[in-house]
Amino acid sequence: MTEYPAGSVEPYERGLEARRGGNLAEAEELLREAFEAGHPGGAHELGSIAAERGDDREALAWWRRAAEAGLPESAFEVGYGAERDGDLETAERWYRRSAEGGFSGGALNLGILLENRGDVEQAMDLFRRAWELGSDKAAFNLGRLCDDDGKGDLEAAETWYARAAERGNGGAAFNLGFVRQDRGDPAGRLKAWRLAADLGHPKAAFCLGDHSQQAGDENAAIGWFRRSVQEAGVEHAARRLGDLYRRRGDERSARFWSEFLSGLGCYSPEFEEFASAGSAAAIQRQNVLNAAVGDGDIAFDVDARTLTAGGRTLHGMTFLGSFSHVSDTWLWAWANPHYGDGVPAVAPLAAVREHGARRAIPELTVGRLDLSGFPDPHQAATTMAIAAAALLGGNGVQSCRVNDGQGSFYFHLDDPALPAAEFDPLSATRLMMTAAEVFPTEQRRVVRGFLAHHGCRIRESEEIIEGVAPQGGQVTVAFTPDGAIKATSAGRAAAG
Structure with missing residues (x-):
């Protein structure tokens, strides 16, 4: 662990705390003090603050100072800035410095630069180094290069994709499914895709839904398509859901899921x-x-x-x-x-x-x-x-x-000092009628739910729902054959 001058650590820690609390003026003052006292992390954090407010030029100036003082994560930022500007020679120099300092991002990005230049063997060596430094993306890249679109070393590709997936890389888990399929393991493909879905990969849940539908399991397909829409916003999944629910005669669900991404006009x-x-x-x-x-x-x-x-x-x-x-x-x-x-x-x-x-x-x-x-x-x-x-x-x-x-x-x-709502038969009928207007297709449920909430003894038939409260108040609600409220009455429960 790197040791910094004693007088630089305390303002650095206080600067980080001020930044977390949103006190940026105080944070910048303390971090500048820390850097001037010999802590390169102060300059790195100042660069990050400048970047957050959109001042890329100042951010790079601070990161360069920190990099020159030996901070590998700052060398990565300088390299990334150079790459973004198209200066690949400078980017390579700073990425190499970052990698030699033990920063995984430097090794990873240097490997990508070299791969794009055609030096695949050296790129793979750098990806292995980045993996050892903790980069799941490096293992993904190793899996991708070994895979070679299904034409390469599939055993090695499976190993690297699995390693990346174990560290939470959803793309690796998704690709792992294809490699397992290519190696004759269809069950392993589905297992990998389920992991990819849990890791948030945008295509995994849709693929699982598509597989389930082709296998004839519509319930499983609906579950996966719903996840695909909710978690990844996949339009194809929304359309599939609409079609599936429509074939089942469930127009309410079909409408809801068809509108989910474009703008809901109803509740589920x-x-x-x-x-x-x-x-x-x-x-x-x-x-x-x-x-x-x-x-x-x-x-x-x-x-x-x-x-x-x-x-x-x-x-x-x-x-x-x-x-x-x-x-x-x-x-x-x-x-x-x-x-x-x-x-x-x-x-x-x-x-x-x-x-x-x-x-x-x-x-x-x-x-x-x-x-x-x-x-x-x-x-x-x-x-x-x-x-x-x-x-x-x-x-x-x-x-x-x-x-x-x-x-x-x-x-x-939820303040106990505020008054509680008590059951009153006369106001109960008005409340249930108001709620029934909000949920016109669930009027029996509105009435049943309100009476149960107040601990009423409920008697129900096709024509009426009657509730008698513990205090003695009674409410009777009559319904039409299609479940709409027809009439209400309220009063005291009959004795005996």
């Missing part, structure tokens, strides 16, 4: 089934919360999990996500690069995502959703946020405009 049947059951109770919670909190400016703290509205600080806040009024898209907070799962106010969302995964509800598991096909995309996002928040219990959802009105943030509250 799985989401409607989930959301409709809790919809009336969610509306009731919202009414109680809105009355308690009122209107006013909102401030929030994602670390303390607090939300301040109208001068009142509320606790148990979960940051759900955001809606863009510019692109009509919803972004879950866990998929927002500025936040992520590690933020205290985002961590509870894991329960929502896990529920979505268990029930195959795409709206709860896909990080970004295009809602532009809905008549009112903002309302569609609000409905989705409120329905998902019901999984967290608590009080309901608050939202506020951000970025000069271009977006909206959504928050869930």
